[in-house]
Amino acid sequence: MNLLEAIGGTSLVQLRRVVPAGCAGVFAKLEWENPTGSMKDRMAQAVIARAETDGRLAPGDTLVEYTGGSTGASLACVCAAKGYRIRIVTSDAFSREKLDHMAALGAELTLVPSEDGRTTKKLILDMIETARTLSREPRTYWTDQLNNLDSVTGYHALGEEIWRQTGGAVDAFVHSVGTAASSRGVATVLKKHNPTVRVVAVEPAESAVLSGKPAGPHKIEGVGIGYVPPLWAPELVDEVLPIATDDAKAMTRRLAREEGLFGGTSSGANVLAAIEVARRLGPQGTVVTLLPDSGLKYLSTDVYRSG
Secondary structure (H helix, E strand, O other): HHHOOOOOOEEEEEEEOOOOOOOEEEEEEEHHHHHOOOOOOHHHHHHHHHHHHHHOOOOOOEEEEEEEHHHHHHHHHHHHHHEEEEEEEEEEEOOHHHHHHHHHHHOEEEOOEEEEOOOOOOHHHHHHHHHHHOOOOOOOOEEEOOOHHHHHHOOOHHHHHHHOOOOOOOOOEEEEEOOOOHHHHHHHHHHHOOOOOOOEEEEEEEHHHHHHHHOOOOOOOOOOOOOOOOOHHHHHHHHEEOOOOHHHHHHHHHHHHHHOOOOOOOHHHHHHHHHHHHHHHHHOOEEEEOOEEHHHHHHHOOOOOOO
């Protein structure tokens, strides 16, 4: 087995203590079992493999991407395994661990300043424009995650894993939206197997643009870009649930202390939304969500320093 063959096949575990009595079973995929500790390894492998296949990426070329960190670490990991140079546009809005992780894997970082360390629409757009400038250099391939349909295919296997691990008994899939690639990829597969599977998207309450509210700054890293992402497929989504940053952080800490599950802030948001869906379904149902990345990526933040 090589490194890239270790991507995927993550465990599905049932939450035992944070889910109230009378709810459906809530199961979480432990996506930190991927090599870089993030579900983004799945998309990184897919976008690079597809670009190689059709000639957009050739030996000796350089990759460029804008990212809050997890995508950058995943791309850097695959680039290291395959021998590509990688340049990442990121920001001080994202954890020190994420920046250090990307650099450790060989990524060359360009930092775009944020508004008080928060994710905003302006920050995302500034990062995109910086990446666009870098992408104009010779022999450079810009993965452009917000617009790259190849990333959606990277999550088809995740949907198949969920279907197989639940024995086809999944009633609802709940997941937060960043680029929308992962929710779209999983939803496509689950609804192909069973069109009645309920797909619930999660977004920061402070920037609930998918719910028709104004954009605003928030601190749930990796989600809520401040506008509707180009890969968003509303026809696959049955409901959008907004979750406040502070509530997401509190549940993230509870997951660590009560379940032994050490994830990032979006893990807490996902679980809170999944519990709400499970409450409505009742005890006979099955809800699946994702714990997208490891808490090791957030130790320098306030997620595990308060509450």
